Amino acid sequence: MKLTFLLIILSIFSLNCGSFSSKAQTSASSEVKVGNSNTNQPKSNVKANSLDISTVDFKNFSFPDLFGGKTQKTFTLKKGQFRNGKLSTDRVYTWRKSYFFDITGDGKDESVTHIIAEGCGKDCDSHSLFYVHTVENNQPKLIWKIALGSEALGGLKSVNFNNKEITLEAFGSCTLKDGLISAAYDGKDPKQILPSNYTRFVFNLSDSFFSETDKVVLAFTEKTIADYRPKISFGEPE
Numbered sequence: 001m002k003l004t005f006l007l008i009i010l011s012i013f014s015l016n017c018g019s020f021s022s023k024a025q026t027s028a029s030s031e032v033k034v035g036n037s038n039t040n041q042p043k044s045n046v047k048a049n050s051l052d053i054s055t056v057d058f059k060n061f062s063f064p065d066l067f068g069g070k071t072q073k074t075f076t077l078k079k080g081q082f083r084n085g086k087l088s089t090d091r092v093y094t095w096r097k098s099y100f101f102d103i104t105g106d107g108k109d110e111s112v113t114h115i116i117a118e119g120c121g122k123d124c125d126s127h128s129l130f131y132v133h134t135v136e137n138n139q140p141k142l143i144w145k146i147a148l149g150s151e152a153l154g155g156l157k158s159v160n161f162n163n164k165e166i167t168l169e170a171f172g173s174c175t176l177k178d179g180l181i182s183a184a185y186d187g188k189d190p191k192q193i194l195p196s197n198y199t200r201f202v203f204n205l206s207d208s209f210f211s212e213t214d215k216v217v218l219a220f221t222e223k224t225i226a227d228y229r230p231k232i233s234f235g236e237p238e
Contacts (some may be wrong), residue, residue, distance in 0.1 A: 006173070027041045033109070034234045049135040051161070054100045055080040056133070056140055058113045063131055066147035066179040067091070077115075084119075091119035093129075098189070101234045103132060104205055110134045112161060114232070117147070125150035130208065132158065132166075144203065144210035147180045151225065152195040154183035159230040164205040167237070172226065173217050174199035182235075195220050 031204040033054060059080040075082045080095035085212035095118045095135025100109040102205070115129040132144035148156045148170055174197045202214035222228070 019159070031098045032100070034099050035112060043105060051135045051138045051140075053109055053111045053135050053140065055135060056111065057073050057093045058098045058111065060114075062111075062131075062180070063115065064142070064145055066129060083197070091117055092118050099161075099232075099234065101161060103161050103163070103166070104134055104143075109133070128156045132161075134208075136208075141208075142207060145179050145207075146176075149174070149182050152183070153185055154181045155225075156230040157198050157228075160233045160237045162235060162237070166203040166210055168201045168202070168203070169198050171195040171198050171220065172200075173197055176212060176215075194224060 060078055062074045062076040065075050070118040075093055077082065077093065077095055084091045086217055096114045098118050099112040101112065102108060104109045111133045113131045117127040117129055127148055127150055129147045131142060133140040134143050144166065146168065149188045152171050156169045157171055170181050174181050174183045182231050197217050198220045199215060199217050201212060203210040204213045
């Protein structure tokens, strides 16, 4: 029986700069054990690890900084937050939620950690970051990471985590490089608020990691994204 869990991210559209409010996105922070659609897997397919991934404290944990390009920098959350610098304009990373669901089909849960990165320079933009960890040698192992743009320029439309497949949709005509999704725009100021299209990325499990296997740009016909609520779901999509 197909089991789908739909989790809605509440968002507020800023009048000044057209961004989803970080406060609104983090207001419902919690750890969520979504469920497991692969509990009947044979024992031979289950990893021989004693660590329960749901016991890992991802609010006090180190993650790759996907805004650092190929420099391989990391940031470490402490009590669910990290500030990259001391200025008010510096980027702030805030843990929003950790989900637990069997994404690899081995009968044990992986973790999906959602982090909001917000920084106010020229624009006040909020970005979604996702990190998927499994367990290997009784330690968390990163098997997928992604950072999205902001709003019409690569902002999150939806993401679905299913058995050995992740489908992510981002606003705009997007590209993926070094784990960072960005969207093209005409360079005019202010930036385009309403996207005319969105990009669907598909990632499949291969050699213990999720890699991009498909990408398609589709038309977006809604009249506004001001009240749009990005969707995070698990299991077979509806």
